[in-house]
Amino acid sequence: MTDPHWLHDDAVVVDTHNDLIVLVDHFDRRDQPDHFARFWLPELRAGGVDVQVLPICIEEQFQSEGALRRTLLLVERIHQLAAEHSDDVALCLTGADIDDATSSGRMALVIALEGAHGVGQDPELVRTMARVGVRVVSMAHFGRTFLADGSGLDETSRGRLTPEGITALREMEELGIVFDISHLGIAGVEDVLSLATRPFLATHSACLGITDIHRNLGDEQLKAIAELGGVVGVAAAIPFFIDADAPTADRVVDHIEHIIGVAGIDHVGLGPDFIDDYYQNVYGGWLGEWALPTGDLAYRPAEISRPSDLPKITEAMVRRGFEEQDIRKVLGENVLRVLRDVMGRPAR
Numbered sequence: 001m002t003d004p005h006w007l008h009d010d011a012v013v014v015d016t017h018n019d020l021i022v023l024v025d026h027f028d029r030r031d032q033p034d035h036f037a038r039f040w041l042p043e044l045r046a047g048g049v050d051v052q053v054l055p056i057c058i059e060e061q062f063q064s065e066g067a068l069r070r071t072l073l074l075v076e077r078i079h080q081l082a083a084e085h086s087d088d089v090a091l092c093l094t095g096a097d098i099d100d101a102t103s104s105g106r107m108a109l110v111i112a113l114e115g116a117h118g119v120g121q122d123p124e125l126v127r128t129m130a131r132v133g134v135r136v137v138s139m140a141h142f143g144r145t146f147l148a149d150g151s152g153l154d155e156t157s158r159g160r161l162t163p164e165g166i167t168a169l170r171e172m173e174e175l176g177i178v179f180d181i182s183h184l185g186i187a188g189v190e191d192v193l194s195l196a197t198r199p200f201l202a203t204h205s206a207c208l209g210i211t212d213i214h215r216n217l218g219d220e221q222l223k224a225i226a227e228l229g230g231v232v233g234v235a236a237a238i239p240f241f242i243d244a245d246a247p248t249a250d251r252v253v254d255h256i257e258h259i260i261g262v263a264g265i266d267h268v269g270l271g272p273d274f275i276d277d278y279y280q281n282v283y284g285g286w287l288g289e290w291a292l293p294t295g296d297l298a299y300r301p302a303e304i305s306r307p308s309d310l311p312k313i314t315e316a317m318v319r320r321g322f323e324e325q326d327i328r329k330v331l332g333e334n335v336l337r338v339l340r341d342v343m344g345r346p347a348r
Helices: 004-010 020-028 033-046 067-084 095-103 125-131 163-175 184-193 219-227 248-264 274-285 287-291 307-319 326-343
Strands: 013-015 049-057 089-091 107-114 134-138 178-182 201-205 231-234 269-271
Touching: 004 307, 004 326, 013 269, 013 326, 020 033, 020 049, 020 067, 020 163, 020 274, 033 049, 033 178, 033 307, 049 067, 049 095, 049 134, 049 326, 067 089, 067 107, 089 095, 089 269, 095 107, 125 134, 125 163, 134 201, 163 178, 163 184, 163 274, 178 326, 184 219, 219 231, 219 248, 231 248, 248 269, 248 307, 269 326, 307 326
Parallel strands: 013 049, 049 107, 089 107, 107 134, 134 178, 201 231, 231 269
Antiparallel strands: none
16 A cells, blocks of 8 residues: 555645735734744644645625725735745746746745725736736635626526626636636526536535535536536635535545546646634634534534644545555645646636
């Protein structure tokens, strides 16, 4: 049997969704600087993370007139972070940049927008975002933006991409920005599947066939994503995406196996969405306490909640008899294929 610890350390590990920059900013504003070096960098190293996508999620209080300002402030903070820790990380604009960073032993950082609230109703700002280094973009979070409706509105809106959203999608494809369908409503996902011409990501989603929640993807959607060459990053750390109880490595692998069975081994990756520490530090409680209608305020995700837990997923795949090459694909090679093909490469 393959040694899972050796394999995890040797493989390229890509995490397609970690909101850590919001927590870094939270501590900066409270005169506790360099939270990245004190907490996140050791965690990411312990988890073997080689490529980290850094989404900028705009909190509700900034989602109107403050969205663009907040977006640009967090973009600037990522640039500063990369400069401050240039021996350990590198901000990457292309797939070649990622390869250069990882070959030199540095972690590759990729800027993403979650919800694109800063774009507002002006798709031309997608070009501005590309100029400042954004390389992955989703159009909605749980609610409505000028570009699309989030999955949280599925029961009331059935909203498709707006005309501005369609223009933004075309801009992203032309500029070499990787589109992200996570959080899009059902109709919006169908629009993207019918309009997209380049591979894209679902950076942090899971399988509707296992866990019935609006944020997850159905089998027909998984097949269509695969046909376009895309990849689904399994949201391993979010309880209600994976299961009604605390996420475990085996439950994550259940979702991985389901995607493989439906879409194929080349179309699944990892997008854990480690936000437990954010909720603890900002709201004073764990995500399970905030999100789950269980009434159990003692709930605490026990097994998969931080980057240092990622090797447990590799251990679970080894236990289940995954081939080494397939594990490498899940851990990072599949997502790297999309990033190399699209990121920073204008459409021909």
